[in-house]
Structures are given as C-alpha cells and as structure tokens.
Amino acid sequence: MELAVETRALGKRYGRSWALRDCALEVPAGRIAALVGPNGAGKTTLLHLAVGLLRPDAGEVRVFGRDPRDGPSVLADIGFVAQDTPVYRDFTAAELITMGGKLNRRRWDAALARDRLAALGIPPDKPAGKLSGGQRAQVALALALAKRPRLLLLDEPIASLDPLARREFMQALMGAVAESETTVLLSSHLLADLERSCDYLIVLQASRVQLTGAVDELVDAHRTLVGPRAGSESITGVAEVVRASHTERQSTLLVRRDPAVPIDPLWTEHEVTLEDLVLAHLAAAEPRVTAAAWGVPA
Numbered sequence: 001m002e003l004a005v006e007t008r009a010l011g012k013r014y015g016r017s018w019a020l021r022d023c024a025l026e027v028p029a030g031r032i033a034a035l036v037g038p039n040g041a042g043k044t045t046l047l048h049l050a051v052g053l054l055r056p057d058a059g060e061v062r063v064f065g066r067d068p069r070d071g072p073s074v075l076a077d078i079g080f081v082a083q084d085t086p087v088y089r090d091f092t093a094a095e096l097i098t099m100g101g102k103l104n105r106r107r108w109d110a111a112l113a114r115d116r117l118a119a120l121g122i123p124p125d126k127p128a129g130k131l132s133g134g135q136r137a138q139v140a141l142a143l144a145l146a147k148r149p150r151l152l153l154l155d156e157p158i159a160s161l162d163p164l165a166r167r168e169f170m171q172a173l174m175g176a177v178a179e180s181e182t183t184v185l186l187s188s189h190l191l192a193d194l195e196r197s198c199d200y201l202i203v204l205q206a207s208r209v210q211l212t213g214a215v216d217e218l219v220d221a222h223r224t225l226v227g228p229r230a231g232s233e234s235i236t237g238v239a240e241v242v243r244a245s246h247t248e249r250q251s252t253l254l255v256r257r258d259p260a261v262p263i264d265p266l267w268t269e270h271e272v273t274l275e276d277l278v279l280a281h282l283a284a285a286e287p288r289v290t291a292a293a294w295g296v297p298a
C-alpha cells in the first residue's frame with residue numbers, strides 16, 4: 001500500500017509547549033482523509049509540517065516517502081490551501097491562474113482551473129477580494145488543483161462557507177480528485193459535512209492522535225448500545241466502552257465491539273455515525289487532557 005503521508009514520532013514545539021507530539025499516522029494514497037480535532041489540537045501544525053513550512057522538533061514526516069523539505073521536486077507534488085483560503089485579493093481569478101502558471105512551470109493545468117471556475121459561474125475579471133467567501137474558496141481550490149498535485153492539503157477550507165456552499169465545495173472536491181487520483185488531507189470542525197465525502201479519519205486532540213483509520217472500518221467497529229443501567233461489569237461482545245451516559249434505569253454506551261463475539265442480546269445495538277464516533281472519542285479523552293493541562297490527577 002502506497003502511503004501519501006506518513007509520520008513517525010513527529011513533534012513540533014513552540015517554546016516549551018508541544019503543538020504536536022509523538023504523532024504516528026499514515027494516510028494511504030488515493031484517500032480523502034479528514035483531520036479533525038478541537039481548536040488548538042495541532043491540525044494546522046501537522047499540515048504545515050507536511051508541506052515543509054515547519055521543521056519538526058522530533059521525529060519525521062514523509063510525503064510519498066520523501067521529506068517535504070527536500071526541495072522543489074517534492075513540493076511540486078503537493079497542493080496546499082492554507083486556512084481562510086488566502087489569495088491575492090487585488091488580482092482577478094484569470095490573473096491568479098496566469099500567475100500560478102509562472103510559479104509552477106513544470107506542471108500547470110490552466111485550462112482545468114478556467115473550466116472549473118467557468119462551470120461555477122465565477123467571473124474571471126473581478127478582483128478576488130470582491131468575490132464572496134465561497135467563490136474565493138473555489139478559486140483557491142481551482143488554483144491548487146491546476147497544479148495537478150498528488151497530495152492536496154486543505155486547512156479548514158469550508159469553515160467560512162454557508163451550508164449550501166459547503167456541500168458544493170465538497171462535491172466539487174470529490175469530483176475533481178476522483179478524476180485525478182489525488183490524495184486529500186483536509187482539516188475541519190464540520191463533522192457532518194465530512195461524513196459524506198471522507199473515507200479516512202484522523203482525530204487529533206491536545207497535540208496527540210486519538211483515533212485514526214478507514215472511516216468504514218471505524219464505523220463498523222463501533223456500536224451504540226442501549227440497555228438496562230450498566231455498572232462496571234464487562235459486556236459480552238464489547239472490547240471497550242468509549243463513552244457512557246446513564247439515566248436512572250437505562251444506559252447508553254458507545255462501544256468498540258469485539259468482532260469475534262456477538263454483543264449480549266440484552267442490549268439494543270445501533271450503528272454509529274462518524275460524528276457520534278469522533279465526539280465520543282474526544283469526550284472520553286477530554287477529562288484526562290484537561291486534568292493534565294492543570295497538573296491534577298484525572
């Protein structure tokens with residue numbers, strides 16, 4: 001299996017604080033991977049390390065097996081759209097495409113960018129600063145795609161968009177990468193939007209990886225169970241209780257199941273959504289993380 005991104009014991013520190021620590025993850029080539037986690041979890045730091053904008057303080061990051069700081073030939077394979085999709089606001093979309101061609105002489109598909117923006121109804125002659133946030137995000141995506149990257153890194157590309165524009169952006173992204181076999185790693189807080197489009201998941205929290213893997217495998221490995229109020233006794237077929245909530249008579253558990261053993265029929269099983277899964281893992285880790293930050297026992 002070819003890996004688009006691989007990190008080993010990767011760490012980045014600002015002063016004495018680790019923004020990313022002991023990060024081990026793999027993004028297989030061809031995936032659309034979601035990088036999720038609360039504010040300050042280290043998502044931007046990880047993306048900046050992957051595109052070579054930051055130098056690791058520990059461990060290493062590889063993009064298609066190479067260090068992204070190895071030079072222009074590695075960077076030629078990476079498209080990057082930074083947070084808030086910055087583009088030069090005084091330039092029109094047409095001018096930005098021309099400029100992109102001058103900066104990426106080896107490989108630049110200006111026709112692809114023009115065709116995309118024409119199909120989206122984005123005017124070629126209006127300064128980018130006068131386009132809407134959604135239109136600007138589409139311009140930034142078109143420019144990144146025109147580079148024909150093997151890996152596309154997007155830092156919260158849909159955060160400022162309305163729900164319809166978000167859906168259109170994600171559909172456009174999926175369509176574009178399906179045609180080109182590009183691997184995508186995109187950070188976002190908007191879990192519901194990711195469920196439809198991403199097939200790989202990385203959950204970061206407090207500078208560490210909490211959960212990672214193929215979305216369908218992770219979803220299949222978890223269940224929500226509803227049943228009589230549970231104590232601390234183990235439940236047949238359950239490998240781990242990730243998150244539990246209780247009323248007087250009833251318990252609702254998000255569990256990782258033991259694939260080899262059916263779950264005790266006393267419990268009603270429900271499939272989980274990606275959102276359930278991520279929120280349960282984040283909530284389960286939160287008390288530990290907060291306690292550690294305050295230097296008190298969890």
Ligand SMILES: Nc1ncnc2c1ncn2[C@@H]1O[C@H](COP(=O)(O)OP(=O)(O)OP(=O)(O)O)[C@@H](O)[C@H]1O
Pocket residue numbers: 014018019020037038039040041042043044045046
């Ligand atoms: N230039 C910097 N100087 C000092 N600390 C920084 C710097 N950039 C980030 N940090 C810290 O590193 C940690 C990770 O930040 P990062 O921006 O990677 O998080 P994030 O997950 O992208 O957050 P958000 O979702 O809010 O964008 C945070 O604690 C942040 O305060």
